[in-house]
Amino acid sequence: MQLRHWSVLLLCFCHASPAVAQTPPAASPAARIDGTGLGWVALGKADFVNVNCDENTWTFPDSEIHCTGNPVGVMRTVKEYRNLELVVEWRHLKPAGNSGVFLWASEKNLASLKRGGLPEGIEVQILDHGYTDAYRKSTGKEPDWFTTNGDVFPTGNARMTPFPPVAPNSSRSFPRKNTTRGTPEWNHYYVRAINGEVRLWVNGEEVSGGSGCSPAAGFLCLESEGSPIEFRNLRIRELP
Template identity: 65%
Template sequence: MKLIFTLLLTAFTVFANDAVRAFIDDTQPGFRDLKAEDFTKVNSADDTWNWKDGVLHCTGKPVSVMRTVKEFKNFEMVVEWSHQKPAGNSGVFVWATPASIEKLTAAGKPGLPHGIEVQVLDHGYTDKVKAAGGKTDWFGTNGDVFPVGVKMTPFPPLSPDGSRSFPRKHLAKGHGEWNHYYIRAINGEVRLWVNGEEVSGGTGCNPAQGFLCLESEGSPILFRKLRIRELP
């Protein structure tokens, strides 16, 4: 009986781990690469973004974004990223508003758009804030999802002020390593998987259509395997 119980427990554990660590198969029909021609400049410098052998290099300067040429509504997106220095900060903006993009483009100055931010933050950022005497309970480094200038009801657990969806598990790897994000945005709901497991998101997003943006925010970062599938 003990042997049978042990075998059943092992099988359940393996099954559970397989289910948890399920990665989206971005070779399925409908997925396509996001390439250089799919993006355009907003308020970055001419040398902020550079494609090399399928990898998008970002200097991190100035604080700015690069947007998709077209707007998206319902979609699935896969992106892998790697911070190149400790405390690196970046993000993926979902449904960035055309009005905020137009304002940034016209001004040509550092700044970020309005939309839903899927944060890309290195663990060293916490140490950086602590060293400066700041509070560290209002953000996480494993995939926060939060609204910037728009509406969203975040999934729990929440940040102290209730504005951010904190990740339920801490799965992100540190600088110099590659992380895998799967973002699903459908009918005003955004969900994030980090390295194979769903961790955070929100619903009631308004607006629920707009540009996708990659963020430059002070530190070098690499992006690769940018893939998207539009949905009805």
């Protein structure tokens, strides 16, 4: 969706009451926001700081962001953000790949992370469909606590009231639609995070989110979690 009327939509979301968090408003029509236009800026090498990964875990060839997946950890933005829109395209390079985008991680929490640690915040998960098969093979069980189509959930001591459908343990917002493509295809995420409410669009379809998030300000992080992944067209727009 080219946001010709984005200011009107933003006004509606900014005045949404957290008290109705259990039942999200109707999903927006299918559309894809490309992250261009007034206020949008691209994020690249100069906009990130390594937190607890190796020096070569993250590289930035040809305006893309590449991650080896090792060790487990994150890099964070130089800036902290509160209200924002984020566009990112990503693709896993191996089946069962795992990664994510963390919103609103605190400086104190990030400074305390050891090698292999992940931050507290709101995670927008990035999983390849092969992760489900790997889980079945390793446990002999059907997965009921995660999906591979865009879960949103709090990590550590962070809090969020997930939009339905909700995981059995009540912590995750499961996607209402399954629109993610498997490796090695590219996927498009659009995230809108306003006043402690997070909404995720996957390949043009709004699928999941939550409200009442705490924290609701902090750093954005990209996750390294054991498998190579590539990001491109990472763009952000700060909102009032």
